[in-house]
Amino acid sequence: MRHTIPNVTCTVCGCVCDDLSVVVEGDRITSVINGCRLADPWFPAQTAAHPPACRIGDSAVSLEAAYAEATKILAAAKYPLIYGLSRSTTEGQRAATALADTIGATIDTTASTGHxxxxxxxxxxxxxxxxxxxxxxxxxxxxxxxxxxxxxxxxxxxxxxxxxxxxxxxxxxxxxxxxxxxxxxxxxxxxxxxxxxxxxxxxxxxxxxxxxxxxxxxxxxxxxxxxxxxxxxxxxxxxxxxxxxxxxxxxxxxxxxxxxxxxxxxxMRRYGDVAGADSVLTWQTGYPFGVNFSAGYPRYNPGEFTGPDLLAHKEADACLLVGSETANDLPQAARDHLKTIPTIVLDSPGNICPVPASVTFITAVYGIHRPGTGYRMDEVPIPLRVLVPTDYPSDGEVLTELCQRFVASQNSSIG
Ligand code: SF4
Missing domain, CATH: 3.40.228.10 (Dimethylsulfoxide Reductase, domain 2)
Structure with missing residues (x-):
């Protein structure tokens, strides 16, 4: 059935316009009204593809197998990095921060290549x-x-x-x-x-x-x-x-x-919720980006604990990308290192990851498949709502599950 949903919010850029309408046919968005040259192709792309929910390398696997492999990577890492978060929302960013705290990782956002x-x-x-x-x-x-x-x-x-x-x-x-x-x-x-x-x-x-x-x-x-x-x-x-x-x-x-x-x-913030990533990291850790938990408490030092630098200096030995589309903004040396370490990628259905991923989770898109909160470039929070259903989990759910499984794996290895 074809219907039009009014007052839709767009998270493609930092404007977070909330006056779009989308035309939905079945479980697909087929067109956008009141969008722009960035929003018009983006909305349909998020519902056009239905890739397998999880992959290890190029092979589709069960959710259980993907969680097991990702947990193994995180447990083996000595200096892991969680990076991205600018296409997530408050819910996903909060879960990513909790995971970084639990595994002693560095967490950084795409602000490191921007503002x-x-x-x-x-x-x-x-x-x-x-x-x-x-x-x-x-x-x-x-x-x-x-x-x-x-x-x-x-x-x-x-x-x-x-x-x-x-x-x-x-x-x-x-x-x-x-x-x-x-x-x-x-x-x-x-x-x-x-x-x-x-x-x-x-x-x-x-x-x-x-x-x-x-x-x-x-x-x-x-x-x-x-x-x-x-x-x-x-x-x-x-x-x-x-x-x-x-x-x-x-x-x-x-x-x-x-x-x-x-x-x-x-x-002028570039991505839909990079301002939210600053806010969530700040209220959770006291710092807006480039936060390191390896000492058991948050430390902040741009240049030392920022994702592009950690990767370019070959310090990170595993990386969890929350949204891979911004990986292209990383310097070449950082992208080269990403290809040599285990990488867990959480991506939207319409995205093609620019780096080889060890484990991929396809996650629901906030503001299309899931409700959430995104922050406009002026730090005004904007509610996001569901336009079409999906079976994909949200990034927040995947990150929370990884956190619980990591804790369980540590407890069982101690026991
Ligand atoms: S891409 Fe930016 S300017 Fe265009 S509709 Fe979306 S939020 Fe507004």
Missing amino acids: APSIMALQQVGESTCTLGEVKQRADLVIFWGSDPLVTHPRHRERYCPPKPGRFIVVVDHEETESAKAADLFIRIEPDRDWEAFWELRLMLAGKSTAKRADLQDLADRMKSCRFGIVFFGMGITQGPLAHRTVEALLQLVTDLNDHTRFYARR
Whole structure:
């Protein structure tokens, strides 16, 4: 039977739009209304394929056999890594943290290939926050810095900062992106010169600049005179070994601006629930990413306990990927090491794992097969609901079962 489900939430990118409709025929989503070029193929793909629930290598196996093999891998590992979590939800992230605690693993999220430097910066200098709803209603100056939302977050502008009288949109980037072409003003910054630009703006605000950049002076004037300004910043300023210093400079600029007006900075998060992964890890361990439990308590040290580094340095001897689609963002050395160690993968039915998996569990997709909670890029929790049924377990259920079996295996080996 064909029917349309309204008010559907999409978790493909950090916008987490909750105004889509999907057309369902039988147990398949056949089309999407009010989506975008990212959401339109993603929803049908999650229900089009029905791969076996579990595999060891390339062979389909029973759930029991997969659990036994995965438990064996975790029990044999001396320095395991749990990585991913940005396409999960609060439920799965909480279960992953409990498993990491139980087995003494390192747990890390895809923030490590994205906004980890931003998180480190806001830990140093703080952050002025607002919701996307406030931006939509109040912002008269919207700046996208190092971000091309028309490509990466296609409905962001339409939903959260649509054109309206008195609203001015600026894009600052190293090249003229799609978003730059659609903006009221584009300012080009040389690659790797964002830190200097933020400090120049700070000096201009303080009236102490000796630079002659008219475009930056114009931006400083607009920033100072607006009534509600926001900088959405993206991956363009979060790459490189000193990226946290660049974001610190931006956050300090925003602090300065709040002496003159209301100004905010918000991260353009890439994946649907990477903001939730930060939140869950923080409330469970005290730290937002890169948390190590090998000493029996949580330790945090970006660069030492972050997934890309642990893999690239060949330290992890087993890996559990919660969502493998983001493995392609890992550096080549990390992906090479992943191919040499036992890897347990929890993946959605529509995903093709980019690395060879020792054990694969196909898991239900939150917001399609299971209810859950996802966090939008502004850290607003959004409820997810069931659209079509499935027999696949959720990642939270698989992780909880692995945790119980690991404990039982340890108890039996002691006994
Ligand atoms: S903008 Fe992002 S969250 Fe919104 S519909 Fe497109 S992919 Fe989904």
